[in-house]
Amino acid sequence: MSHHHHHHDLPHHPDFASANQAFFDKHAHQADHRPNAPELAASVCNAILEAYSFDKEATLVLDYACGTGIVARSIAPHCKTIIGVDISQGMVDEFNKGVQNHGIPTEKMRAVRVELKGEENELEGIKFDVVICSLAYHHFDDIPAVTRLLAFFLKPVNFPDADIAFRSSDQVIFRVHIKNLETHSDGFPPSAFCAPGSNEVVDLSEPAATLDLLFQYMYPQRQPDLNEIELPLLAELAEAVEKYQVYSAMAICNVFLANGVQDNPLTVLNYAVRHHYHDIADECAPLTVSLPLEEVGAHMYQTYMGSWLKYYGEWQKILELACLEGWRIAHTSPCRISNSPTTCPHWLAARQNVLTKLGARPGALNDLAMIFTTAHGLYPCAIESLRQWEYFIVVKVKDIPKFRTFL
Numbered sequence: 001m002s003h004h005h006h007h008h009d010l011p012h013h014p015d016f017a018s019a020n021q022a023f024f025d026k027h028a029h030q031a032d033h034r035p036n037a038p039e040l041a042a043s044v045c046n047a048i049l050e051a052y053s054f055d056k057e058a059t060l061v062l063d064y065a066c067g068t069g070i071v072a073r074s075i076a077p078h079c080k081t082i083i084g085v086d087i088s089q090g091m092v093d094e095f096n097k098g099v100q101n102h103g104i105p106t107e108k109m110r111a112v113r114v115e116l117k118g119e120e121n122e123l124e125g126i127k128f129d130v131v132i133c134s135l136a137y138h139h140f141d142d143i144p145a146v147t148r149l150l151a152f153f154l155k156p157v158n159f160p161d162a163d164i165a166f167r168s169s170d171q172v173i174f175r176v177h178i179k180n181l182e183t184h185s186d187g188f189p190p191s192a193f194c195a196p197g198s199n200e201v202v203d204l205s206e207p208a209a210t211l212d213l214l215f216q217y218m219y220p221q222r223q224p225d226l227n228e229i230e231l232p233l234l235a236e237l238a239e240a241v242e243k244y245q246v247y248s249a250m251a252i253c254n255v256f257l258a259n260g261v262q263d264n265p266l267t268v269l270n271y272a273v274r275h276h277y278h279d280i281a282d283e284c285a286p287l288t289v290s291l292p293l294e295e296v297g298a299h300m301y302q303t304y305m306g307s308w309l310k311y312y313g314e315w316q317k318i319l320e321l322a323c324l325e326g327w328r329i330a331h332t333s334p335c336r337i338s339n340s341p342t343t344c345p346h347w348l349a350a351r352q353n354v355l356t357k358l359g360a361r362p363g364a365l366n367d368l369a370m371i372f373t374t375a376h377g378l379y380p381c382a383i384e385s386l387r388q389w390e391y392f393i394v395v396k397v398k399d400i401p402k403f404r405t406f407l
């Protein structure tokens with residue numbers, strides 16, 4: 001469906017997009033009725049099928065400026081999913097009507113009206129194997145900008161001339177070069193999986209989101225911005241990087257995971273102990289003591305659970321000493337209220353207050369400053385005793401052996 005002759009009838013307008021949109025909204029229903037439309041669509045389709053080897057189980061296609069879907073319908077049998085995008089609601093409606101009339105499931109083929117901007121959450125975050133755009137490029141006023149935009153929706157790692165294909169746990173195919181795997185990684189011996197050049201697809205246990213990042217580290221291109229990535233995915237990437245020994249990504253994953261210590265100490269501890277990053281393990285282990293035991297039980301790698309429980313036992317011992325010290329320590333500073341410091345109502349109340357907060361919870365030892373400062377404000381006469389008590393505990397906590405000594 002060439003719209004050439006119509007297009008040039010339009011009055012000159014600086015904004016091609018809205019002019020196109022208005023025109024095609026009006027004329028969408030007749031677009032396929034021009035006499036040569038089916039032949040043209042067939043020849044476009046053949047050219048596309050020749051240019052890329054489509055896999056009907058796996059290939060994801062974006063059809064940009066999809067029109068009524070006459071080309072997309074010929075591509076559909078050769079791919080897993082084809083999503084049409086158009087700025088004209090009229091075209092999108094025709095497209096979806098055609099899908100329905102041909103009995104094609106919408107999971108396989110559908111169109112949406114959207115003006116793509118190249119942002120992460122667009123089109124449900126899907127990245128495509130192929131982007132097609134037929135007979136529409138002449139409608140764009142900035143062709144390089146549109147091309148850059150469309151490239152954003154391609155999987156960053158998927159090369160038609162690749163010599164090996166991997167399938168993620170969620171069934172996404174990545175085609176890469178054995179040469180790159182060999183150069184950047186010690187953990188991908190592809191010849192052990194299958195012979196180069198064979199059409200076999202190697203299954204990996206990682207999801208597509210992880211592999212997508214992982215493979216980017218094996219090509220000479222700008223590396224992914226890990227600032228944008230949430231810790232759970234980052235942890236999975238770090239795990240894969242270690243598993244497949246992708247050296248170019250190890251240090252950066254290490255740094256970014258260490259930054260996540262405060263928010264998710266257990267995830268980071270798991271990573272650190274498995275891959276022998278002892279400094280990171282020592283840093284995050286104290287924070288895991290504050291977590292609910294059932295959470296640690298559920299998420300700590302079982303291999304290290306025994307080590308963790310021994311470590312937790314050390315904290316438990318210090319907590320006992322901390323509470324005992326509260327009974328032992330006298331009201332040492334001069335008392336402004338009572339003749340006998342040990343009966344000073346401030347001290348008695350302050351001790352009760354602190355003991356209640358320490359409870360039987362070793363994690364409270366991470367909150368000493370907060371617990372004691374609050375008591376200072378409430379019971380001024382007991383400040384000196386509280387300071388001594390806190391100092392006693394802080395010293396004991398510092399003496400808890402580092403986590404690595406329990407491994």
Ligand SMILES: [Zn+2]
Nearest residue numbers: 335336344381
């Ligand atoms: Zn007092």
